[in-house]
Amino acid sequence: MLDSIPSFTRLVAELAKFPGVGRKTAARLAYFVLRQPEADADALAEAIREVKKNIRFCSVCFHLTEDDPCPLCTDPGRDERVICVVEQPQDLLAIERTHSFRGRYHVLHGALSPLDGIGPEQIRVAELLARLKSGQVEELLVATNFSVEGDATALYLAGLVKPLGVRITRLAHGIPTGSDLEFVDDATVFRAVEGRREL
């Protein structure tokens, strides 16, 4: 029956390519597009095209940007001596939202994961090393995720960076704000005890 409405079938197939969107969800989204006013559907189609056309990666830090180098890399108010390295642009945005960091960034676009065939050549490690070797950088703050891949990447970077005489730090690991100790997972409690600080 769906064969009689090929443009609908095609839209469902395209939407089902999204991560975490199966065939049923895709159909629900497609019905929503159908019910939207034409102007709204056009705006969505246009936004998809624009994003591909306008957004590139910053040639310095590899964050998303419309201007190259990106505003974060050209902002004179940011400290050139500290680089925060993250896995994905989303991670950078999460840190920026907190206004807790005023240095530069470097986006790896991934983390080491040998089982998935992702080695140092598949992520932006060489470009990071080149920046560190320029000599201005005094500290590298590793903000990769606290997953097996993020941990592996942090360790790998530490091995590369220490010989350059650059200080290497990592985000604190511990109990999140607002948590009940009782319900926090064991690995987190273990790391929180291990990383305890003087009051």
Added chain:
Amino acid sequence: MLDSIPSFTRLVAELAKFPGVGRKTAARLAYFVLRQPEADADALAEAIREVKKNIRFCSVCFHLTEDDPCPLCTDPGRDERVICVVEQPQDLLAIERTHSFRGRYHVLHGALSPLDGIGPEQIRVAELLARLKSGQVEELLVATNFSVEGDATALYLAGLVKPLGVRITRLAHGIPTGSDLEFVDDATVFRAVEGRREL
């Protein structure tokens, strides 16, 4: 920070209009679009535009179609004497997938819900009545959902249709295939006992 990449912000805002898609999911989908090859993003944008351009509602049954009247309404192999009335096009497709029904359809595009301001004028009831009054129809199979709104719509239709001398039936209510009685909700068990059939 997101302000420096307006086309990205715009795409996130457009995607967040989808039902069940919040700001974080929209950002995840937008990153996916960014990472797709340009051809894939174009295909998605094109599919959205095409669906709005090509798909209309059948003027007879109000199902989605590219040709009016739709293939279901013009298929000579389908029985004109039975109309199955559903709330949404998705419901029609769910029935078609089972090949259990070979009559015509009528899509209401909603169900009665006075609290949401949806009365008979907001859904395709008048058009259904006009079809029934044409005289060919002998049975109306009500396949609205088994929700408060679907039940109300079924009752309302029964009141309208009985005076026309048209037989009105509803999908059987009962235990779904593969269920353990123990885990089926009470309302379903109640209706299954009430609707028991001779073996």
